[in-house]
Amino acid sequence: MKHSKTLAAALAATCALPLALCACGTTPEPSDGDNVVLGDGMKQYVLEAEYTPLAGKIGGAQSGSASGYDLILQSDADGVSNGYFVHNIHMTDCTLEFEFTAERAGTAALYVRLLSQWGDTTFTPQNFGIVLNDKEITYTGLLVQGSSDDAPKFADKIVTQKAEIVKGKNMLKLIVRENTLNSYTHSTGAPAIDCVKIVTDAGITWEPITENLDHVGKIEA
Numbered sequence: 001m002k003h004s005k006t007l008a009a010a011l012a013a014t015c016a017l018p019l020a021l022c023a024c025g026t027t028p029e030p031s032d033g034d035n036v037v038l039g040d041g042m043k044q045y046v047l048e049a050e051y052t053p054l055a056g057k058i059g060g061a062q063s064g065s066a067s068g069y070d071l072i073l074q075s076d077a078d079g080v081s082n083g084y085f086v087h088n089i090h091m092t093d094c095t096l097e098f099e100f101t102a103e104r105a106g107t108a109a110l111y112v113r114l115l116s117q118w119g120d121t122t123f124t125p126q127n128f129g130i131v132l133n134d135k136e137i138t139y140t141g142l143l144v145q146g147s148s149d150d151a152p153k154f155a156d157k158i159v160t161q162k163a164e165i166v167k168g169k170n171m172l173k174l175i176v177r178e179n180t181l182n183s184y185t186h187s188t189g190a191p192a193i194d195c196v197k198i199v200t201d202a203g204i205t206w207e208p209i210t211e212n213l214d215h216v217g218k219i220e221a
């Protein structure tokens with residue numbers, strides 16, 4: 001008799017658990033972005049585009065030139081990570097470099113946060129290369145909703161669930177490839193880039209170049 005009571009109590013305890021566990025649901029984002037998913041033991045690392053090496057980099061405006069710190073745009077718009085993003089990189093081979101260090105080797109989910117000023121645009125490895133540790137990531141096209149620098153609508157787009165992170169130094173490059181997306185000049189066009197997000201358990205650190213922001217909006221000799 002005593003035994004069955006204990007069993008009943010144990011059953012009651014275990015049956016109570018699923019009710020508590022069922023409450024989890026995912027809320028879809030209002031934008032056309034992909035939800036960043038954090039698995040068990042995974043952490044999200046946000047690497048801001050405005051904190052990558054930009055001094056001396058040559059980009060290109062819709063028509064005309066743009067370079068260096070002028071590639072950084074400050075924005076108070078909703079959804080702009082850290083209040084700044086990198087734009088006007090409409091130049092073949094213009095490359096943003098995100099160098100980071102991992103405590104151990106592992107895999108990562110990789111997201112890029114982009115906008116397109118060329119209307120709804122599909123970025124592919126042919127027009128926008130994503131290269132990790134000198135290996136091309138052959139991602140499926142990323143459809144980015146058209147918006148503008150003045151009214152930016154950035155969206156997180158998943159590039160791969162299985163980026164290969166190596167122990168120690170890693171280098172992620174976003175490379176503008178020759179294309180005809182620039183509808184104004186019928187030449188190379190690029191997305192604007194807010195940040196990249198890396199979800200992994202590999203233990204990542206990086207050194208953001210925060211002093212880039214000291215130069216934004218200044219005319220420099």
Ligand SMILES: [Ca+2]
Binds near residue numbers: 048082085193194
């Ligand atoms: Ca940003």
